[in-house]
Amino acid sequence: MQRRSVEGAVGRLALAAAGLALRGHEVLWQGEGGRVFPEGGPATLHEVPRGLGLARHSADIVLGGPDPIGAALAGWLVRARCMVLALDADSVRRWGHAGRGAWNTLHAWAVIDEADGALLQADPRGPDPERIALWPPQGPPTAPDATHPDTEVLERVCERALARQRGGAPRAGVFMDRDGTLVVERGYLSDPAELELLPGAVAALHELKAAGLPVIVISNQSGVERGLFPLSRVYEVMARLRVESRAAGIELDGIYFCPHRPEDGCVCRKPGTRLLERAAEDHLLTLRGSFMVGDKLLDVETVQRAGGRGVLVRSGYGREQERTLAGALRGAVPDHVCDDLAGASAWILATLESAEEA
Numbered sequence: 001m002q003r004r005s006v007e008g009a010v011g012r013l014a015l016a017a018a019g020l021a022l023r024g025h026e027v028l029w030q031g032e033g034g035r036v037f038p039e040g041g042p043a044t045l046h047e048v049p050r051g052l053g054l055a056r057h058s059a060d061i062v063l064g065g066p067d068p069i070g071a072a073l074a075g076w077l078v079r080a081r082c083m084v085l086a087l088d089a090d091s092v093r094r095w096g097h098a099g100r101g102a103w104n105t106l107h108a109w110a111v112i113d114e115a116d117g118a119l120l121q122a123d124p125r126g127p128d129p130e131r132i133a134l135w136p137p138q139g140p141p142t143a144p145d146a147t148h149p150d151t152e153v154l155e156r157v158c159e160r161a162l163a164r165q166r167g168g169a170p171r172a173g174v175f176m177d178r179d180g181t182l183v184v185e186r187g188y189l190s191d192p193a194e195l196e197l198l199p200g201a202v203a204a205l206h207e208l209k210a211a212g213l214p215v216i217v218i219s220n221q222s223g224v225e226r227g228l229f230p231l232s233r234v235y236e237v238m239a240r241l242r243v244e245s246r247a248a249g250i251e252l253d254g255i256y257f258c259p260h261r262p263e264d265g266c267v268c269r270k271p272g273t274r275l276l277e278r279a280a281e282d283h284l285l286t287l288r289g290s291f292m293v294g295d296k297l298l299d300v301e302t303v304q305r306a307g308g309r310g311v312l313v314r315s316g317y318g319r320e321q322e323r324t325l326a327g328a329l330r331g332a333v334p335d336h337v338c339d340d341l342a343g344a345s346a347w348i349l350a351t352l353e354s355a356e357e358a
């Protein structure tokens with residue numbers, strides 16, 4: 001991802017983009033990154049020069065605004081698929097033919113203040129209302145913040161843009177539990193330095209991604225509401241997961257987690273299906289036909305409730321959970337049980353293949 005300068009109408013977008021870097025996304029930064037990160041910023045934020053040299057870099061999405069011409073040009077140089085611009089009703093009104101043309105050259109989305117929302121949505125020359133997201137009403141953070149709602153809004157807009165630019169009908173995806181499934185179970189993992197991908201996880205993810213399946217992490221992180229660690233810690237660990245996966249050639253399509261305790265009665269904690277539904281909406285997935293891999297029966301139950309199929313892996317708590325299966329009178333029964341993610345990936349691919357043949 002790439003964006004232009006830190007000042008003016010796009011300052012809020014700049015802060016949110018820096019928040020994305022804190023979430024482990026690779027952000028190419030044109031301008032002075034030091035202004036948002038006095039200490040230099042995370043390793044996922046790279047300052048790049050302006051001008052044609054930008055063509056040496058590539059990015060999926062170009063961030064900027066409110067001028068679509070400069071953003072579209074930058075997007076063209078980095079071979080971006082989408083553009084997300086911070087807009088306001090006044091700037092859109094001033095767009096000429098060139099501006100409107102530039103807006104239409106890339107799959108473009110807008111993020112705007114609520115006050116401008118009605119104005120822009122009523123303007124027939126403005127962006128498609130389907131491609132407008134609103135900034136949260138509480139205003140921007142004072143410094144880049146992975147936990148801030150602005151960062152969340154921008155991350156989801158980017159994911160929605162990519163999924164819709166890709167086009168086609170909603171497709172199956174693979175939801176993945178984190179602890180004990182993808183990474184070594186540590187018991188309330190909160191230190192990024194302790195994150196360790198399980199053996200074989202990378203190869204399995206490669207297989208799934210090569211088959212065109214989006215991989216989305218769905219995690220219960222009740223340690224937050226239990227007071228064991230702050231919310232920011234979850235993002236730090238998730239950022240490490242993104243960075244480690246990327247180093248192995250895997251770009252995770254999405255990460256969703258629930259910070260609540262079981263007794264909070266929320267709908268997002270697995271086996272609640274809310275996070276799957278949100279991911280399906282953001283990434284254009286069909287839940288019926290999707291899979292979830294996890295080391296607990298609640299992972300299996302979550303996806304089955306949503307109409308998909310669940311795989312129990314024997315890593316993490318999986319072996320223990322498998323033992324409870326035999327005596328259980330009720331509860332989720334996995335569609336498949338195997339040793340690890342490699343086995344899960346092989347089964348998922350074989351299942352999809354035989355469905356295609358049928």
Ligand SMILES: [Mg+2]
Nearest residue numbers: 177179180295
């Ligand atoms: Mg687990």
